[in-house]
Amino acid sequence: MAADRRPTHRRTTRAVAVLGSAALLAGCASMPDSGDVSGVKASRQGDSQVRVYPVPPRENAEPAEIVEGFLEAMTGDDPGFATARKYLTKQAARTWKPEERTTVLSAAPVAQQSGTGPQPNGALGDPETLLYRLSGQKIATVDDRHAYQPVGSVTYGESIQLVQQRSADGKQQDWRIDALPQGLLLSESDFQRNYRSVNKYYFASGRHWVVADPVWIRKRQDPVTGMDFLTQTVEALLEGPTNWLKPAVDTRFPAGTELRKETTALTTDDRNTLKVPLNDKASAVGHEQCRKMAAQVLFTVGDLASTRVEQVELQRADGRSLCVFGEGQKSDFMADPTPGLREVPYYVDAAGKLAQLLPGARESVEPRHVYGPFGDGTAKVESVAVARDEKLAAAVSENGRSLRVASIESDNDLPEPLVTSRGSHPGNRLSAPSWDGRNDLWVADRNPAAPRLLVLRGGTGEPVTVHTPWLDSDVRIDELRLSEDGVRIALRLTRNGKTTLHIGRVERQGSGDSQKVSVVDIQSIAPRMESVTSVSWAGPSRLIVLGKQAGGVQQVRYLQTDGSASAAVIPGLNQVKSVAAASDERAPLVAAADDGIVRLQSGVNWQPMVEKGTSPVYPG
Known part of the structure; x- marks a missing residue:
C-alpha cells in the first residue's frame, strides 16, 4: 500500500461521530486601562459541548488518516478506549496506558510526517515505517493522581511510529501505530468537555479541620475503571492527597482502603444518604475515626452540585454499617465553624x-x-x-x-x-x-x-x-x-x-x-x-x-x-x-x-x- 506523504494539519471528519448541543464555557472579562468606572458586558468564550463517539479505522486507510483517527478517538470515552486501541498494533494496544497522564494542548495537536525507517521484525510488505511528529503548545499536564499542573505555553513535540500489519482476513496490510507516548493528548476544549474540577478533602496535619485538594475527574463514565463520576470522585479521595499537598495534610482512611471490589456506581437513597461500601482495611476503625472518614467523603461529594448528599454512611465489606455522618455535623471539622454568611467587607x-x-x-x-x-x-x-x-x-x-x-x-x-x-x-x-x-x-x-x-x-x-x-x-x-x-x-x-x-x-x-x-x-x-x-x-x-x-x-x-x-x-x-x-x-x-x-x-x-x-x- 502506498503511503500518503502529505502532512496533516487538521482532523479528519471520518474518524469521529458527534452528538450534542452548544453550551458556554465562562472565561474572564476584559477591562480597559483608562476611563470612568462603569459596568461592561462579560465576554464569553463559546465551546461546543459535544459527546464524541469514535469510529474504528476503515479498510485501506492512509497513514495520515490512521494518525488523525487515533487522535480523535482519544477524545472519546468508550470503555477501555477500545476504539482508539484499534488504531494500534496488538503490542502497542497492550502497553498503551491512557490513564498514566494527560497532556493538555491549547489546540488540537498537529500531525505531520517526519521520516521513514526500516520496518521492525522483518515484516512482509513495504519494508519501512512511517514517523509522524505531533506538535502544539502545551499548557498543562494531569498526572495519575488527577492533579492539574499548568506549564504556561511551551512547545510540545512527540513522535508516533506506524507500521504495516496483516488485516484480519489476511488479504492486505493495514497501517497501524506501533510506538506512541503514554497517556492521553487532548486539546484544552476536549479536556474541559471530558473533565471536571472537584475538591477532595483531607485534614490539616495535626488539626481537626479539612483542607481542599482540587483534582480533575472524568465527567461521565471513566473508560478505564468503568466508574461513574460520583464513584470516581470517592475513589480519588481514597487514593490519598495529591503529591504537592500530601506533606501538609493527613487522611483518616487506613492505608489500603478502597471501595469494595467491583463497585462502579454509587447512588443516594430517598433520604439523600450516600452509602459507601469499603474493603476490609476499614472494617476495624473506631467510631471517631469513622466519623472523620465519613466527613472527608461528605465534604468531597457535598461540592458536587449534580448530586445532593445530606449524609454519608460508610459500610464494611460485608455490608454492615460503620458509621453515619450528616450535614449538620460538618461544622465540627471546618477551619471556621462560625455559622452564617459573612458578607460585610x-x-x-x-x-x-x-x-x-x-x-x-x-x-x-x-x-x-x-x-x-x-x-x-x-x-x-x-x-x-x-x-x-x-x-x-x-x-x-x-x-x-x-x-x-x-x-x-x-x-x-x-x-x-x-x-x-x-x-x-x-x-x-x-x-x-x-x-x-x-x-x-x-x-x-x-x-x-x-x-x-x-x-x-x-x-x-x-x-x-x-x-x-x-x-x-x-x-x-x-x-x-x-x-x-x-x-x-x-x-x-x-x-x-x-x-x-x-x-x-x-x-x-x-x-x-x-x-x-x-x-x-x-x-x-x-x-x-x-x-x-x-x-x-x-x-x-x-x-x-x-x-x-x-x-x-x-x-x-x-x-x-x-x-x-x-x-x-x-x-x-x-x-x-x-x-x-x-x-x-x-x-x-x-x-x-x-x-x-x-x-x-x-x-x-x-x-x-x-x-x-x-x-x-x-x-x-
Missing part, C-alpha cells in the same frame, strides 16, 4: 480610617467606622487585615513602616508596633497583612537588605521568621493571602520587574515557641499571565485574580489553586486597583478603583458604594 476610607460596607445597600452609603484607633483616626491606616472572628484588625501605617494590632470591638489606645521595617522607601517596607484560620497573623518585610516573611502566633505574639528557601534579595513579596485552613498561601512575587502568582505550602514542625514554620514548594499557577495586580481567596480552592494576559488587557477572573481556569463569569470593570472576595462564595465581590469602592452581587452588575476608598478586604 471592610475598606480604608479617604481619611485613612477603617470602615465597613453595610450589606443590602444599593447606593452610596455613609461609612460605618470600626471602634478603636483604626476607626477613630488615631492611626492612619494604609493597608489592613481583619481577623476571621472580627475582633481584631492588623494595620500597616507610617508609610509602610509599622504593623499594629488592635481591637475593632471597643475603644482603646494605639498600641506599640509589633513589626517595624527599615526599608528605605514605602515600597520596600511592609506588605498588607493576612490572617490564617489558626488566628495567626502574617506579613512580609520587603526590605531588599533583609527580606523576610513573618508570622505572629495568635496575632499578637512575637514575630517569627518563616523559613523561605526561595526568598532572596531578587524576589519581592508584593502581596500575600493565607487560606482559611492555614495550609496554603497565595503570593504575588516580583522578580526582574515581572509580577507573577504562586501558591506555597505551609508546613509546621514542632509545637509551642519552638515550632518551625516554613513556606515551601511554591508553584506558579498563572504562567500565562504576564502580570498579576491583586489576589484574594474566594473559596476553599479558588482565587479571585486581577491581572493581564500576555499581549492582552487587564482582566478579573477566577482561578483554581491548581492553576486551572474557573468557569464562573465576572462582568468587566474599568480602572481596577484591587479585588477581594470572602471564603464563602455566596458573598459579593468588592473592588477598589480610581473612583472608590464597588460591589458585585449575584445576578447584577457592579454597583458603586463609596466614592473614595482603598484596600477592600473580607476577614482574613
Whole structure:
C-alpha cells in the first residue's frame, strides 16, 4: 500500500461521530486601562459541548488518516478506549496506558510526517515505517493522581511510529501505530468537555479541620475503571492527597482502603444518604475515626452540585454499617465553624480610617467606622487585615513602616508596633497583612537588605521568621493571602520587574515557641499571565485574580489553586486597583478603583458604594 506523504494539519471528519448541543464555557472579562468606572458586558468564550463517539479505522486507510483517527478517538470515552486501541498494533494496544497522564494542548495537536525507517521484525510488505511528529503548545499536564499542573505555553513535540500489519482476513496490510507516548493528548476544549474540577478533602496535619485538594475527574463514565463520576470522585479521595499537598495534610482512611471490589456506581437513597461500601482495611476503625472518614467523603461529594448528599454512611465489606455522618455535623471539622454568611467587607476610607460596607445597600452609603484607633483616626491606616472572628484588625501605617494590632470591638489606645521595617522607601517596607484560620497573623518585610516573611502566633505574639528557601534579595513579596485552613498561601512575587502568582505550602514542625514554620514548594499557577495586580481567596480552592494576559488587557477572573481556569463569569470593570472576595462564595465581590469602592452581587452588575476608598478586604 502506498503511503500518503502529505502532512496533516487538521482532523479528519471520518474518524469521529458527534452528538450534542452548544453550551458556554465562562472565561474572564476584559477591562480597559483608562476611563470612568462603569459596568461592561462579560465576554464569553463559546465551546461546543459535544459527546464524541469514535469510529474504528476503515479498510485501506492512509497513514495520515490512521494518525488523525487515533487522535480523535482519544477524545472519546468508550470503555477501555477500545476504539482508539484499534488504531494500534496488538503490542502497542497492550502497553498503551491512557490513564498514566494527560497532556493538555491549547489546540488540537498537529500531525505531520517526519521520516521513514526500516520496518521492525522483518515484516512482509513495504519494508519501512512511517514517523509522524505531533506538535502544539502545551499548557498543562494531569498526572495519575488527577492533579492539574499548568506549564504556561511551551512547545510540545512527540513522535508516533506506524507500521504495516496483516488485516484480519489476511488479504492486505493495514497501517497501524506501533510506538506512541503514554497517556492521553487532548486539546484544552476536549479536556474541559471530558473533565471536571472537584475538591477532595483531607485534614490539616495535626488539626481537626479539612483542607481542599482540587483534582480533575472524568465527567461521565471513566473508560478505564468503568466508574461513574460520583464513584470516581470517592475513589480519588481514597487514593490519598495529591503529591504537592500530601506533606501538609493527613487522611483518616487506613492505608489500603478502597471501595469494595467491583463497585462502579454509587447512588443516594430517598433520604439523600450516600452509602459507601469499603474493603476490609476499614472494617476495624473506631467510631471517631469513622466519623472523620465519613466527613472527608461528605465534604468531597457535598461540592458536587449534580448530586445532593445530606449524609454519608460508610459500610464494611460485608455490608454492615460503620458509621453515619450528616450535614449538620460538618461544622465540627471546618477551619471556621462560625455559622452564617459573612458578607460585610471592610475598606480604608479617604481619611485613612477603617470602615465597613453595610450589606443590602444599593447606593452610596455613609461609612460605618470600626471602634478603636483604626476607626477613630488615631492611626492612619494604609493597608489592613481583619481577623476571621472580627475582633481584631492588623494595620500597616507610617508609610509602610509599622504593623499594629488592635481591637475593632471597643475603644482603646494605639498600641506599640509589633513589626517595624527599615526599608528605605514605602515600597520596600511592609506588605498588607493576612490572617490564617489558626488566628495567626502574617506579613512580609520587603526590605531588599533583609527580606523576610513573618508570622505572629495568635496575632499578637512575637514575630517569627518563616523559613523561605526561595526568598532572596531578587524576589519581592508584593502581596500575600493565607487560606482559611492555614495550609496554603497565595503570593504575588516580583522578580526582574515581572509580577507573577504562586501558591506555597505551609508546613509546621514542632509545637509551642519552638515550632518551625516554613513556606515551601511554591508553584506558579498563572504562567500565562504576564502580570498579576491583586489576589484574594474566594473559596476553599479558588482565587479571585486581577491581572493581564500576555499581549492582552487587564482582566478579573477566577482561578483554581491548581492553576486551572474557573468557569464562573465576572462582568468587566474599568480602572481596577484591587479585588477581594470572602471564603464563602455566596458573598459579593468588592473592588477598589480610581473612583472608590464597588460591589458585585449575584445576578447584577457592579454597583458603586463609596466614592473614595482603598484596600477592600473580607476577614482574613
